[in-house]
Amino acid sequence: MFSDADMLRLQQEQYRHDHRNHTDILHLSKNDRLKHYGLHFAKYVGRLARGEADPIPHDRTIIDTLLVSLSAANTLHQHLTAPAPLSKDARQIDPLRTYADAAGRFADACEKIDHLEEFIPIARKANADIMTWALHTAEEREIDLQQALRTRRGELRARQFYIAD
Numbered sequence: 344m345f346s347d348a349d350m351l352r353l354q355q356e357q358y359r360h361d362h363r364n365h366t367d368i369l370h371l372s373k374n375d376r377l378k379h380y381g382l383h384f385a386k387y388v389g390r391l392a393r394g395e396a397d398p399i400p401h402d403r404t405i406i407d408t409l410l411v412s413l414s415a416a417n418t419l420h421q422h423l424t425a426p427a428p429l430s431k432d433a434r435q436i437d438p439l440r441t442y443a444d445a446a447g448r449f450a451d452a453c454e455k456i457d458h459l460e461e462f463i464p465i466a467r468k469a470n471a472d473i474m475t476w477a478l479h480t481a482e483e484r485e486i487d488l489q490q491a492l493r494t495r496r497g498e499l500r501a502r503q504f505y506i507a508d
Contacts, residue, residue: 345478345488350423353492357413360496364503365414373418374456377466380415381453384408384446386475391439406491408442412474415449421467426475438480445472450499 345353361369368376383468390397390404429441452466481488 344481345425346451347424350425353409354413354417354423355409356492356496358417359501360410361414361417363497363508364499368414370490373498376418377415378453379457380411380418381446381450383411384449387411388439388443388446402481402484402486402491403485403495405477405486406488406495408473408477409481409488409492410495412470412477415466415470416474419467419470420491421470421472423471426478429475429479438476442473442476442480445469445476449473 368379371379387404387408390399391401413423415421448469449466452462452469454467455462458464478488481491
């Protein structure tokens, strides 16, 4: 599992990746970025709920969840720390329910933005819970996270064919 230093490194790597490859999103206001990430989380929960009927593999969706959670953390100025063990309830119920719950809370925080209600603590807690779910799920599935993140970022980087480094 990841340490606090590993989490900081992941956030820094995501910051660099986003600044090179996702300027369209970075040019949005922070509130709109958070809503964008909330839509991603909802999309990913839907993918996972469809199971094998969805053409995108579960492992890729888990990696995409990690990447978006890192971007959301950076937008929220949230210093992610090493994940705590999943609670007994989270381990005993359908794992998708744990993700859906956190994604729903993140969406609730995004909706509160429009009402000028307090949303940052809700968004940060939900995002931390999403990250914890994703890291534990990746571990259970024996995903090599370092390699998977590198590969996925490479795929996303290739979309920006017009950027010369």
